[in-house]
Amino acid sequence: MTRIEDPQRVELHHSDGSTSPLLIVEADRRDERRPAILVLPGIAVGARYYLPLARALAAEGLDVAITELRGQGESTYRIGRRSGPAGYHESAAEDVPLALDAMEQRFGRRPVVLLGHSMGAQIGVYHLARHDPRVAGLVAVAAQSPFHRGFPGSLGVKLRAASVVLPLLGWVSGHVPGQVFGARSKIPADRIRDWSRLAATGIMQPARADVDYPAGLARVTVPALAVVIADDPLAPASAARNLLAMLPAARTTLEVEPEALGHNTWARRPAEVVARVLAWIGRELVDVTPGGDDDEEADAGRIRT
Template sequence: MAAEPIAEPEKLRIPVPGAEPLAATVTAPAGPPSAVLVLWPALGVPAGYYGPFCAELAARGVAVVAVDLRGQGESGPPAARRSTHGYHSLASRDFPAATAAARGRFGRDVPLFLLGHSIGGQSAVLAAAREPKAVDGLVLVASGSVDFRGFTGAARWRVLANTQLVALVAALWGYWPGDRLGFGGRQPARLMRDWARLGRTGRYAPTGADLDYEQALAALTLPVLAVSLPDDHLAPATAVDRLVAKLPAADVERRHHVPAEGEAADHVRWARSGGGIAELITGWLAGR
């Protein structure tokens, strides 16, 4: 596929009712895009890290609005003992604000999809279940459920122990000090409790939820592309399958991406050499 000219990336501040604005970077083709992806990162990964991947998508005619998760990158405030955001506030407040901003930037006639990596994908399915008419579909890359039952062998018990330990430390400390402990960046205790509850029970039951997310997920009928990677130990294919199993009514296409020589295939570094995944996504988008 011939590469399209790319416009200079632009910074975007997204107003969020009742909260600080979110920071985002827009990477787009020079001409009108064929689709827009609103990208939500993994824990502790700033949106800027996905720059090469966003450029690969833009070169194929797809615009990307890469949003820093609250408290990460340039989105404030940093997690602290007073932080109260978790899965529910992401799905009910931050995601709708970012989707509205992307619609405002590119217009309502351009198809818009949520693209979630890791916890970004775990939250994206909740946002889509809340407002299925707000988006045209979902793309999940290296995004699996942390339900320990979705892992095999010793990894199953390691995931269960680690998720519960993270929640315990976050409760005692007042937030998860992942910037000091080397996993996930600094995160609010509520988000880590929600994450650990999913790991322990296999169910989405975030603190403060105002609807039955499990029921809403089961009724979701949007098209979904779910991509797993061969060297991903945090979201192996079995964990990705566990997540999309929550979407029985959706039109799910599952792909296990085998990268070309020189492309990374682990949980995070794929975003620095994501040409193959960008090609896979744009081919899927064309079929929508």
């Protein structure tokens, strides 16, 4: 039975025959000056988890869609040794464009901001390298490059070790248990191999790539925002800076949210992040300059990189 609070749903059909839902939450009262938002989930996190975030953005006049990554949530992709490829390249080159196509059919031709959480932001950066004219910017929340040198102390050492061990585990079983990343579901081996390459080298060039991703990233000029959540060891500011550094020609901003909202749970309590996203869109994409005596306070925690 459909609940009144359920989002609208569009089935996306992938080249391997699997499907995944695109969840759509339309603005209560659309602000035509603002772009639409496409949410890209974190590793092993289902799309429905982000509904509170989508509804909070929609209440502020933004149309929002949340895509489901292959092998996560309600995706019908079956993870295993005989599965079709489902790495970062497939997400950036096939799945994100499918979601953008569906959004264009629903909302018309309008700019879209990719809002990626953790690994979803990495996929968003990969897509920027493809220079899709529909994408106007990127917001990365609780996100990072997993490059091990961006993490302090023992965690960096563990990431370097994981970049060696996890691909071997994926090769043997066809997947990596989600428990490795604090989740319950399985993670496709291809996705882990691409993650491991990033963790070991910091270079974004995934398997099966049809373009030179680093060269494409060097030419990206759309703006990007990284929001670091306080006390989040999985996405410290140093690792977020490494993600933004992949966009050397873009206007990038790093902001630190001082409340410890949690690496995942910020999406269930999104007010602080939504306020930052709206302010950034106003500055970078709508050309709205905040006024009044609160400007100095609003700048606190913001670092232009």
